[in-house]
Amino acid sequence: MSSFRQSWLAMPADSHFSLRNIPFGIISTASDPRHRPAIAIGNYALDLLEFSRGGGFQQAGFTNLEVFENSTLNAFAALGQQAHRLVRLYIQDIFTSGGPYPDLLEENLLLRERALIPLSAIQNHLPLDIGDYTDFYVGRNHAYNCGVILRGPENALNRNYYHTPIAYHGRASSVVVSGTPVKRPVGQILPDATATVPVLEPCRRLDYELELAAFIGSGNKLGERIKVDDAEQHIFGYVIMNDWSARDIQAWEYVPLGPFTAKNFATSISPWVVTPDALEPFKTQPLARPAQAAPVLPYLAASKQQTVYDIKLQVEYKTAEGDSAVISRVSSKFLLFSFAQMIAHHTVTGANLRPGDLIASGTISGQDSDSYGSLLEKSQGGKLSFVIGQSTRKFLQNGDTVTFMGAADDNSGGGLVGFGEVTGTILEPDM
Amino acid sequence: MSSFRQSWLAMPADSHFSLRNIPFGIISTASDPRHRPAIAIGNYALDLLEFSRGGGFQQAGFTNLEVFENSTLNAFAALGQQAHRLVRLYIQDIFTSGGPYPDLLEENLLLRERALIPLSAIQNHLPLDIGDYTDFYVGRNHAYNCGVILRGPENALNRNYYHTPIAYHGRASSVVVSGTPVKRPVGQILPDATATVPVLEPCRRLDYELELAAFIGSGNKLGERIKVDDAEQHIFGYVIMNDWSARDIQAWEYVPLGPFTAKNFATSISPWVVTPDALEPFKTQPLARPAQAAPVLPYLAASKQQTVYDIKLQVEYKTAEGDSAVISRVSSKFLLFSFAQMIAHHTVTGANLRPGDLIASGTISGQDSDSYGSLLEKSQGGKLSFVIGQSTRKFLQNGDTVTFMGAADDNSGGGLVGFGEVTGTILEPDM
Secondary structure, X not given: XXXXXXXXXXXXXXXXXXXXXXXXXXXXXXXXXXXXXXXXXXXXXXXXXXHHHOOOOOOOOOOXXXXXXXXXXXXXXXXXXXXXXXXXXXXXXXXXXXXXXXOOOOOOHHHHHHHEEEHHHEEEEOOOOOOOEEEEOOOHHHHHHHHHHHHOHHHOOOOOOOOOOOEEEEOOXXXXXXOOOEEOOEEEEOOOOOOOOOEEEEOOOEEOEXXXXXXXXXXXXXXXXXXXXXXXXXXXXXXXXXXXXXXXHHHHHOOOOOOOOOOOOOEEEOOOEEOHHHHHHXXXXXXXXXXXXXXXXXXXXXXXXXXXXOOEEEEEEEOOOOOEEEEEEEEOOOOOOOHHHHHHHHOOOOOOOOOOOEEEOOOOOOOOHHHOOEHHHHOOOOOXXXXXXXXXEOOOOOOOEEEEEEEEOOOOOOOOEEEEEEEEEEEOOOO | OOOOOOEOOOOOOOOOEOOOOOOEEEEEEOOOOOOEEEEEEOOEEEEHHHHHHOOOOOOOOOXXXXXXXOOOOHHHHHOOHHHHHHHHHHHHHHHEOOOOOOOOOOOOHHHHHHHEEEHHHEEEEOOOOOOOEEEEOOOHHHHHHHHHHHHOHHHOXXXXXXXXXXXXXXXXXXXXXXOOOEXXXXXXXXXXXXXXXXXXXXXXXXXXXXXXXXXXXXXXXXXXXXXXXXXXXXXXXXXXXXXXXXXXXXXXXXXXXXOOOOOOOOEEEOOOEEOHHHHHHHEEOOOOOOOOOOOOOHHHOOOOOOOEEOOEEEEEEEOOOOOXXXXXXXXXXXXXXXXXXXXXXXXXXOOOOOOOOEEEOOOOOOOOHHHOOOHHHHOOOOOOXXXXXXXXXXXXXXXXXXXXXXXXXXXXXXXXXXXXXXXXEEEOXXX
């Protein structure tokens, strides 16, 4: 018999939203278009606005109920991890079979009718207003694989790579929620290998990037640093991300200041924010640093060893022709630096993080072709085709759909702690 | 006799805020700490919240008075250029000697007392909430000078430079208003020329960058482009900017994804947003493209020839020891691409701009050392010292103050269209 609590709510065994998850999001319904906070549990969303107004939080000891009146989770995120913990544990109690508050929801059919909504009936929206979006590059296998493709194995990684968590600022305005179609970008590309003058054309090498990303909860003041051992307290929660990338535009524009229009057209995220508390049982050690690399500088040296998560990620590719396959499976643990280290590095100069800021890992890849997090790697820079049913591909075609899924499972009987999916279909460009 | 209208308000001849300027900002006062919209005129700010509440806009034909109740200018900016034009022209009428509305302010001593505040009594705040901040690199002389320092004159500019307006996304959270002190950043640097392992130390090569920047007014939807000939309509107005830069951190970290912590700690802007209408008389032609470069692609080809502004910029350097000098004078016209071209390029992929987004030119330099926009150029990469009174410098020392000023003047008798200043003093770092 499992030592985990069971819910009175019917809970499919393969649900990403088990009683030990309780991720936060923003929803609306056809009959009620207000954007409002919710949690996901089993096949349902609990509308936190209606639950709160219906007295659901009267036993919670949580008094900041005004945050559930907002159309984003920023105000809730800003309250800090103690508040998120309190609300999550309380909601777990609410849904526990034989729990302490059966009258608040389980036996309150009126409030259940009003606040508990099938996931099939809701629409998800961006969970937070994103102030700044920072994309790291600490998926070491991806960085190495791309370096080999571009410069060969001897010079695959730049000399700074093992020392400094490489990152660039991304475009916040074009971060969209799962399900939003992605129009193929038009941009400057070199028309062939010998060209020196660009043309303006639809991207020919459109790619995805499989990433894990953290939303900041409480921030820091400008001029103050966040220490690596304090950094996790500043994380509201995690989503999975597709950082769509135009490889031909990127190749032409990225010297000397990094990618710009190659990545500014869309970045997709999964809708439910999974808390650090929910993921805590799935912590493990990050990638070992190579023997020849010096230790990290003290400001990046965490006192804990288990600093990354073993979340099972997968890439499902559905072609415009209708063929479909899972073409990649990889663990989110393949990071050289943890999110705590990314945050410590981000703020070492005194740069301020704000509630709702989004910090992404960079592409997560394994070491072989069925674990790659991008098509640049899978096609070896466009040299190799791969097969999905009757279709062959090197890069994304119009009408193709890419769906990432992510879930952690320890086979403990406690159920999955999952993210659901982040999906997007490529639309034809306008010229 | 000048053909320009005169104001009943005493107007110093050297004021940046002449009757033909009317820039917008956000102010507070010691007795009233609310952040509220204002315009600057002569030695005064007109508090638009109090002016509006006092009936000042009753003749304006401008009905969106709720925007003046906000603590930022985003809602006003979002209304679009017609609205900004209407309000600016109306305020010019209000302040015109013999103008149509003497009873609304000139003869209304109660409202003057309430809404017209000496600039010496106000505090400025960030004029808009900045969603995304994009920094271009289209100051051709600066790009060339830096390229010569790093790679020699033959390879100074990358092959994409004349074709694509190079840019990167900057950090929006750390954009601060003029007067905010700047703490010297700490970061990873190589301790000497032969080192391969970095140390964590205060930046040794702290620099400024002299830039012009545009705030976006009305934006565009994700997936839609802004055409180059429509782009100026999307600009709310301009500020001058100091993009503080840590050159040693930048040199270590910028390959392959561009600068990150080297620039994320602070970017300072002048407080008053000068409208495109006010700057229209000062338009001129951008830098000629070299004969060997192909013409720009059609999406960047504006139908107008006069696309940049001749704003006289200067850098005043005051050392911690108390010596002071203007060390650089340069025109803002030294850009390879106009702001309209930057916006057309930014959105060519369908990337969306939002009201309050900030788009900067990159460093503006002339061709010789008394017109450089950065110390990297002035010290030739740290090789040459320069003298200010009794002080010598290569890069910024703690206690040094850098003040940029900018104003356009055509000696027409209409007065200056200026930005005031953007200033910042370097503070000691915390270690």
